[in-house]
Amino acid sequence: MDTLTCLGHFLTSRAVIMDSNKVVENIYLLVIVTLISVLQNAFFAQKVEKECRSQNTQTSSFERVSCANRNCMDAYPTFLAVMWCAGLCLNQAPAAFAGVIYLLVRQKYFVGYMGQTSQSTPGYLFGKRIIFFLFLMCLVGIFNYLLLRYYGSDYKEHVQTIASAASTLLLLP
Amino acid sequence: MDTLTCLGHFLTSRAVIMDSNKVVENIYLLVIVTLISVLQNAFFAQKVEKECRSQNTQTSSFERVSCANRNCMDAYPTFLAVMWCAGLCLNQAPAAFAGVIYLLVRQKYFVGYMGQTSQSTPGYLFGKRIIFFLFLMCLVGIFNYLLLRYYGSDYKEHVQTIASAASTLLLLP
Amino acid sequence: MDTLTCLGHFLTSRAVIMDSNKVVENIYLLVIVTLISVLQNAFFAQKVEKECRSQNTQTSSFERVSCANRNCMDAYPTFLAVMWCAGLCLNQAPAAFAGVIYLLVRQKYFVGYMGQTSQSTPGYLFGKRIIFFLFLMCLVGIFNYLLLRYYGSDYKEHVQTIASAASTLLLLP
Numbered sequence A, B, C: 001m002d003t004l005t006c007l008g009h010f011l012t013s014r015a016v017i018m019d020s021n022k023v024v025e026n027i028y029l030l031v032i033v034t035l036i037s038v039l040q041n042a043f044f045a046q047k048v049e050k051e052c053r054s055q056n057t058q059t060s061s062f063e064r065v066s067c068a069n070r071n072c073m074d075a076y077p078t079f080l081a082v083m084w085c086a087g088l089c090l091n092q093a094p095a096a097f098a099g100v101i102y103l104l105v106r107q108k109y110f111v112g113y114m115g116q117t118s119q120s121t122p123g124y125l126f127g128k129r130i131i132f133f134l135f136l137m138c139l140v141g142i143f144n145y146l147l148l149r150y151y152g153s154d155y156k157e158h159v160q161t162i163a164s165a166a167s168t169l170l171l172l173p
Helices: A002-053 A059-089 A092-114 A128-151 A156-171 B002-053 B059-089 B092-114 B128-151 B156-171 C002-053 C059-089 C092-114 C128-151 C156-171
Strands: none
Touching: A002 A059, A002 A092, A002 C059, A002 C128, A059 A092, A059 A128, A059 B002, A059 B059, A059 C059, A092 A128, A092 A156, A128 A156, A128 B002, B002 B059, B002 B092, B059 B092, B059 B128, B059 C002, B059 C059, B092 B128, B092 B156, B128 B156, B128 C002, C002 C059, C002 C092, C059 C092, C059 C128, C092 C128, C092 C156, C128 C156
């Protein structure tokens, strides 16, 4: 029994060492997308600050940039929460891919907002399709977990493959 | 020693397979509440967009909806952070329960804000009691961890039971 | 082989029990900083609500407080995301330290915003240096993970020491 306890300690300590890298392994794509989104936020904030300083010349330009930034920031926590939940519940690769596409859509929305209001009125919402896709991923991941828990059948691998394949559909315009 | 190494690899690989489902096991209620909150955010945003399009008829209506939405969005990251911390540090069930009640309070706040301003001025803050409860849960969870670390006494089970019981007190009006 | 299976179950169950406390172990400093930031948010919101109620006397005072609060809230999700990513990817101690300094800078920004606008125009952005530091920590953590994965060389300990040492540089004015 002494050997067993010793082995237990050995394995537990090894698990602790492995754990930190295992955590990073499961989220590193999500972290990368989060970092890109932070860079984009900084870019938006820079635009707002620049317009804020030269406010006296054109107030409408400042208002447009400020409004675009606020709309983006309003949706940001929702996006982060859904992306991380989808990545943790199902698979990080399609979630991160959808996140990158969301950031591209957001960039287009922001630039379009700053342009002439006559030609581009992007409305309040954007990226609905991507948020919906991430939302579905979360639902499928939780449904799969509940299936595993109460019926013992695990379809995670199949579901992950389907999610990866379906994420390419987001590339459609 | 060869058997030991082999056993180590076997157990580690098994731990990795189990790990993904174990992560979901500890957070799935929190994810469900987050998904409901995302649905609610989408509902709020839909309301704002609808008022934004029919802006020319009643500007005061648009301003009220927009203001209610902004107040809700201002508090959203704080709510998410506290709920997830409470769920991770102590127990997900009472945290998710408090989260659901918070969403109900938020819905009532938003609907009340859209009504006649004379009869309903819900102010800037809402759901203070629930945030405070989640805050306390975090504190207790961290305090319990520090107790475990420095004194070796683990009251987690008792504390979890107390938190579950206390969360029903949030139902009081 | 029966002994092995039994041992496997024993160790797995033990790992599950340990897991919950291990999770708290890796994030408790981050949770504490998050709780402090929630307290600060509540303080800001209290200020806004107080000014909102006495709005009829000085509208400019309400606008300043409201604007300061909105700028702080705009940057809040970004800050939380970067701090948690840095803490998870590399080391929680320097991330939490940088987080505390960020909160101090934010407090100073908010108080400065409420003062006379002539002497204090803190602009739209604040705490850029700290966000940049946390951003770098994330990058280094992910880079280190990729090095470990593809080349098998793990510099995590050295990098953690360097990050802890570098975080003190944030104290420089």
